[in-house]
Amino acid sequence: MSASKSGGIQAKLHCSREKRGAEQRLLDDLRWAGVEWDEGPIVGGPHGPYKQSDRNEIYQHHARELLDSEAAYRCFCTPQTAGQGTAAYVTSGCYQDCASLPLEQAQEKAERKDPFTVRLKLPSPHEAKKRIYPDLIYGKITPLKRSPTAVAASTSAAAAEGGDSGGIDAADTILVKSDGTPTYHFANVVDDHLMDITHVIRGTEWMASTPLHYDLYHAFGWKPPAFAHVGLLVDENKAKLSKRNSDLALDITSMRDDLGVLPQTLVNFLTLLGWSNPTRDDVMDLKELIQNFDLKFTKGNTMVRTEKLWYLQKHHVARLCQGVLNGETKSHETLLAVAKSVASEVTATYPDFEKSLALEYEARSNEARRISNTDQNPTTPNSLEIRNKFLGRPFDGLSHPSPRLNLYCYNLLQADSKSFQNATQYVTRNRYFFHFDPAEVPAVPETFGKEKPIPRQDLETLTEKFLTFDFARLPSDPSGEARTAFSEGHRSGENQAVLPWFEIDAIRIHAALDAVVEGDKETKNAMMRFLRLKLAYGLPGPSIGVVMAVLGWRESCRRLGVEVVGGDADAEGGGVRGWEGVAKSVGSGE
Structure with a gap:
């Protein structure tokens, strides 16, 4: 809705665990719902390719940019096993202080084909305390205590008091895996910038990652987009909504083919979830929804009640x-x-x-x-x-x-x-x-x-x-x-x-x-x-x-x-x- 009122709709496929036919099914479902993208798979456009697996060269180029500017570093640590017996677990933190390795030496190890990951450096303690992470719905996001930015800030405070921070190593923030695959966070930030994304609207489960995304924009020297986090959809037991609810199959195939839900009904129903509709009439087609849409969402999760779905179906x-x-x-x-x-x-x-x-x-x-x-x-x-x-x-x-x-x-x-x-x-x-x-x-x-x-x-x-x-x-x-x-x-x-x-x-x-x-x-x-x-x-x-x-x-x-x-x-x-x-x-x- 927001994109349709501004620069248009882009479609991009994340395909790390692609099942056979899933890509086409996703595109077909979008078109059934009346969502036509201005650029993306099938239709093309100036910001392609639009499939994440086809953009690896782009990600490698931008990873090298961060390495050259020393905003990131190569980590040559291999996973270790900590603990004993059944309590053993694998750690993937940096335990060799790879961040202090000279750039030339790190480059030499990489040329010898030593496996490495690319990790983001922590902001300095002084810089970490100054950074803010605004959100259009929740105001200012506070980094989690174990996030790299929070660790940097707490390290500064602990050092001033002569104590130990007790935090995690910033090296936990991996941008590129040892097989050259970018993490979702890194690929998302690079793609959003290159594709001229102005607003990132997503569920609150991604709020904890938002400071990291802001830090990535800062590391590149890019202007970040506006972030807006909307509540999760939950069932009547306040559990995160699953594909199959207790009284209604929530996958599109079941709703369309088995229950006969119309596309305009489903789009109307989904848009209203958590949204503070400024009009008195909840019954709207896609054109009306786009015309009336704004980012005034309620804070907190939204309980999905199917009674409203059938009310809208009757009216449509x-x-x-x-x-x-x-x-x-x-x-x-x-x-x-x-x-x-x-x-x-x-x-x-x-x-x-x-x-x-x-x-x-x-x-x-x-x-x-x-x-x-x-x-x-x-x-x-x-x-x-x-x-x-x-x-x-x-x-x-x-x-x-x-x-x-x-x-x-x-x-x-x-x-x-x-x-x-x-x-x-x-x-x-x-x-x-x-x-x-x-x-x-x-x-x-x-x-x-x-x-x-x-x-x-x-x-x-x-x-x-x-x-x-x-x-x-x-x-x-x-x-x-x-x-x-x-x-x-x-x-x-x-x-x-x-x-x-x-x-x-x-x-x-x-x-x-x-x-x-x-x-x-x-x-x-x-x-x-x-x-x-x-x-x-x-x-x-x-x-x-x-x-x-x-x-x-x-x-x-x-x-x-x-x-x-x-x-x-x-x-x-x-x-x-x-x-x-x-x-x-x-x-x-x-």
């Missing part, structure tokens, strides 16, 4: 749905991928659903074509054209190349756009759209309403009256919302925001309900509750009009106990016309 899917209505191609593509994950879960849970869906879509396609052939008003929002405009392709051709189930789930995501967390949760929440079990329908009360109790029998009578309502009597757009939205998009010739077909049908359904209950608000509320119990197990979800539109007229009749006894829903001139025409051929079911 809702944004996608709105983007689809606004004609945004990227939103359509992303939402279609989400729909496919839902469809896969439906197939695994309800394997017979797609077969019944094929029959329903065939019937609806025939009806849509019939309406299109008889509709003389090109701006009528119930025409096939508005369905095509909303869906972006012919309504009766949506099964190719995508399966009908993908489209059904795509529509459902827009119908219930604010509740998606992951495919499993979403299918469970909306199970009544995929499978109906009469045994799951709650017991229907004998009366509905408190102030004016309405008997169940009255609601059953009104329901049958509603299902036999002549929908053709309604205006094509009772509320005017669909006509206005469609007309504006039609005139502009662009895919502007248009009400989905199920919202248009829902408007007509609610208008018919108003007509049946004759505008009585309490009766309509009772009807809504009764219909939700019978159609959707009484579960929360989209409006009852949308539920009935998505289920379709015939399925709604079946669940409400009203049997279609005459006419052919698909035949030209038949009695059944669903939510758009007459619906007379019904009778009471068992």
Whole structure:
């Protein structure tokens, strides 16, 4: 976020323990998350190479600079074993006072191929006491007691008092190993300087190393970047977060492929951890995060709670749905991928659903074509054209190349756009759209309403009256919302925001309900509750009009106990016309 607001993003690979395929996987994960680097692997740039193992010549050159300036020295000490028996351990400190070895003599030993490491010299006691190590979040960093700089300062104090410092030898600070490999600290400082890095933002586990990094910049005579250390991520037990948490797999592959977490959700979630968001809205895409980002982080570690992840996921899917209505191609593509994950879960849970869906879509396609052939008003929002405009392709051709189930789930995501967390949760929440079990329908009360109790029998009578309502009597757009939205998009010739077909049908359904209950608000509320119990197990979800539109007229009749006894829903001139025409051929079911 910080780099995107300033000079751009650089990607560099540290590959000391590279596993096969790990490099490409890291780059793929970054791009999946929407992070595109301005220079680095693949794209190149002026500061390459961008792989640490390819920069060894650069590190050797800068190590020689420090040796020539006597800011560092060659140490020819070999590891020793200290202690006895099981208490023995290997030490790698300098025990031969190699720092005092004349430069020419050290050079001669190196030319004889004597193994050596390159170590950083301690600052003088006077210099060590003057140095400060600022941090943008924590203020001033105090060196650890056993760090080389702290040792130098304590040595000075002990000498002034005529005592022993009891510290460690500064030779413990190795810059280049005996095999010529640079340490992480040395390579990092050299790379950051040569790559014009202005800010180093990292976890607090690196705070103890920061004085050493400042000392390296001082040894080279370079201006150090600004350092900012952010708290570690911990679990609910306050333990450092591991790859696999107690309730959530935290590797990107699992979050993306198994849990269906969207890239914008994950980036949003991670950025908020420990950050003092200056806005009131936590839901932001990458562009908004970059715009609002600053380095105001809380001190201390941050506990990761996954509840926020699912909260953000719901809101980002809702944004996608709105983007689809606004004609945004990227939103359509992303939402279609989400729909496919839902469809896969439906197939695994309800394997017979797609077969019944094929029959329903065939019937609806025939009806849509019939309406299109008889509709003389090109701006009528119930025409096939508005369905095509909303869906972006012919309504009766949506099964190719995508399966009908993908489209059904795509529509459902827009119908219930604010509740998606992951495919499993979403299918469970909306199970009544995929499978109906009469045994799951709650017991229907004998009366509905408190102030004016309405008997169940009255609601059953009104329901049958509603299902036999002549929908053709309604205006094509009772509320005017669909006509206005469609007309504006039609005139502009662009895919502007248009009400989905199920919202248009829902408007007509609610208008018919108003007509049946004759505008009585309490009766309509009772009807809504009764219909939700019978159609959707009484579960929360989209409006009852949308539920009935998505289920379709015939399925709604079946669940409400009203049997279609005459006419052919698909035949030209038949009695059944669903939510758009007459619906007379019904009778009471068992």
